[in-house]
Amino acid sequence: MTKALIVYSTRTGDTKKIGEYIAEGLRFSMVDVTMKDAKDIKKETDLQGYDAYLFGSSTYHGEMMNSMKTMLFIAEKAGLQGKKGGSFGAYGWSGEAAERIFDTMKNIYGMEMVSSPLMLKAGTVDGGIKMAQAYGKELAAKTEA
Numbered sequence: 001m002t003k004a005l006i007v008y009s010t011r012t013g014d015t016k017k018i019g020e021y022i023a024e025g026l027r028f029s030m031v032d033v034t035m036k037d038a039k040d041i042k043k044e045t046d047l048q049g050y051d052a053y054l055f056g057s058s059t060y061h062g063e064m065m066n067s068m069k070t071m072l073f074i075a076e077k078a079g080l081q082g083k084k085g086g087s088f089g090a091y092g093w094s095g096e097a098a099e100r101i102f103d104t105m106k107n108i109y110g111m112e113m114v115s116s117p118l119m120l121k122a123g124t125v126d127g128g129i130k131m132a133q134a135y136g137k138e139l140a141a142k143t144e145a
Contacts, residue, residue, distance in 0.1 A: 001032050002032065002051045002052065002053065002109060002111060002140070002143045002144075002145050003029070003031070003034070003049065003050045003051050004023075004031050004032070004033050004034070004046065004050060004052040004053070004054065004139070004140075004142075004143075005033075005034050005035075005036065005052070005053050005054070006019045006023055006033060006034070006036070006053075006054045006055075007035075007036050007037075007038050007041060007047075007052040007054070007055050007075070008034045008036075008037065008038065008056045008057070008058070008106070009037070009038040009039075009054070009056070009057040009058065009064065009065035009066075009071070010057075010058055010065070010090070010099045011025065011047075011060055012038075012058070012090075013060045013119075014058060014090035014120075015056050015057060015058040015088070015089055015090045016035075016037075017090075018056065018088050018089070018090055018118070018120055018128070018132050019035055019054065019056050019088065019130070020035070021034060021129050021132030021133055021136070022054055022065045022086075022088060022118070022135050022136040023135060023136060023138075024132075024134070024135070024136060025132065025133035025135060025136020025137045025138075025139075025140070026052075026140050027136075028134040028136070028137060028140075029134065029137050029140030031056065031136075031139075031140050031143070033051070033120045033141045034050070036071070037067070038057070038065070038067040038068045038086060040056075040073040041071045041073065041074055041075075041118065042074075043074065044074055044075070044077040044078040044079075044097070045078075046074075047074070047075055047080070048078055048079070048080040049083065049087035049096060051082070051083065051143050052084040052085065052086075052139055052140075052143050053080060053083055053084070053085045053086075053111070054085065054086045054087065054139065054144070055068065055071070055075070055087050055101045055105065056068075056073070056083070056087060056088035056092045056098065056137075057089050057091050057097040057098070057101060057103070058089055058097060058137075059089055059090075059091040059092070059094055059095055059096050059097040059098070059103070060097075061092070062091065062094055062096055063096070063097065063122060064089070064096070064097035064101065065097070066098060068097070068101065070103070072104055074135050075109065076108060076109065080105070080109045080110075080111055081109060081110035081111065082110065082111070082112060083109075083111050083112070083142050084111065084112050084113075084114075084139060084142045085105045085106075085109075085111040085112065085113050085114070085139075086102070086114040086117070086118065086138070086139050087099075087101035087102040087105060087113075087117040087118070088118040088119070088120070088132070088135065088136060089101070089115060089117070089118075089119055089120075090119075090120055090121065091119060091120075091121065092121070095109045095117075095119035096137075098117035098118065098119045099117050099119070099144065101115040102116070107109070112142065114135070114138050114139050114142055116137070118132065118135045120132065133143075
């Protein structure tokens with residue numbers, strides 16, 4: 001069975017909720033999903049053993065959360081090259097965090113990414129639940145290719 005890891009950093013809980021909806025989409029596609037708060041990633045071995053990775057952070061004052069920045073430095077040593085990936089995040093006025101995470105995963109780690117990052121105001125706004133579930137399904141399909 002394909003295994004996916006979702007790592008999130010959230011300020012108000014919206015990014016975690018989006019991650020949970022993405023997890024539903026992955027599970028619909030028979031993917032075993034583990035979710036972790038970025039604060040719980042202490043060493044690169046905490047990230048190993050998965051086929052697909054989704055990293056998400058809320059955007060606050062144009063930046064990703066500090067715990068996600070720290071986790072991304074750890075992930076750089078985790079050997080994620082060639083793994084499947086995606087990024088996501090909640091935002092108020094802008095959505096730079098998800099875009100920066102996506103670019104890091106693609107260009108620094110050398111991961112095979114889904115089409116684009118998922119950026120939502122909140123999981124329950126404007127069809128966000130279905131969009132997040134579809135994002136999970138998109139990543140699941142990429143692991144089958």
